Amino acid sequence: MGLFDKLAGWLGLKKKEVHVLCLGLDNSGKTTIINRLKPSSAQTQDIVPTIGFSIEKFKTSSLSFTVFDMSGQGRYRNLWEHYYKEGQAIIFVIDSSDRLRMVVAKEELDTLLSHADIIHKRIPILFFANKMDLRDALSSVKVSQLLCLENIKDKPWHICATDGLKGEGLQGGVDWLQGNLQAEEMW
Ligand SMILES: Nc1nc2c(ncn2[C@@H]2O[C@H](COP(=O)(O)OP(=O)(O)OP(=O)(O)O)[C@@H](O)[C@H]2O)c(=O)[nH]1
Ligand SMILES: [Mg+2]
Structure with missing residues (x-):
């Protein structure tokens, strides 16, 4: 980031840009949640299963x-890792009613946490128990x-x-x- 951008950020003229990876099993509600976080004018009524990935902004x-x-x-899911390097935060969504696949969600989380591009990175992870x-x-x-989150130290x-x-809890x-990313002082 250039000096001008930094100054603009400090003065509150320009918002700091953050790259977030939204991960989790299919049908957990990732796209529904991201759609909810967008301004109402940009929200869509038709949420369909994501093919590959999509880039959204809010x-x-x-x-x-x-x-x-x-x-x-x-x-x-093998696409996820190609974005780990540029991710500055992770939103991990879980379908709290999908008891059968909770173990699969844990496996994917463990694989993520032990990945070479993530393991040494102090990246904030927001879990949505959806x-x-x-x-x-x-x-x-x-x-x-069940996901053993207390092991993430x-x-x-x-x-x-x-x-x-309904958008509740988001x-x-x-x-x-936001508080976490600001505290990280990545300017
Ligand atoms: N009851 C209920 N259904 C939800 C909730 N969030 C999402 N859904 C529904 O769950 C289904 C899957 O939602 P998506 O947002 O497409 O899930 P996804 O995680 O993006 O799925 P993929 O793109 O396939 O990985 C849709 O039918 C949503 O309407 C929720 O909080 N409660
Ligand atoms: Mg989706």
Whole structure:
């Protein structure tokens, strides 16, 4: 980033740009959540399974996010790692009602955390325990236990219970992410 951009950022004239990777199994609600975070004029009504990935943008009070919304389908998950180098934050979405595949979500998370481009990076990870509206959804505490999140010692992380359809719980998570990225002082 050039000096002018830094100055503009400090003066609040220009929002700092952050690259975020949105990961998680297919059908967990990634695209639904990212769509909800966009301004209402840019939101779409038709959410379809993502093919490969799509690039989305949204802004908070001080940051401008570029999100790589990756497909969670098995055949596309090998694409994730190609974006790890440029990711400055991760949003990892879990379908809290998908008890059967919680173990698969954990496997994908473990593979992510042990990847050479991630393992030594102090990258913040925001977990969305999504689909809380469903009757058989596990609590965010239970999801956190099943994914063994307490074992993540070298990266800041946070988990929020969310309902992607209504947009509930998302703001708290994004506020945490913004606070964390600002504290990182990456200017
Ligand atoms: N009940 C409920 N359904 C949700 C919620 N969030 C998303 N969905 C639904 O879950 C389905 C999958 O949502 P997507 O946003 O396409 O999931 P995705 O993680 O992007 O899936 P891929 O692109 O295939 O990786 C859609 O039918 C959504 O309407 C939620 O919080 N509650
Ligand atoms: Mg999607």
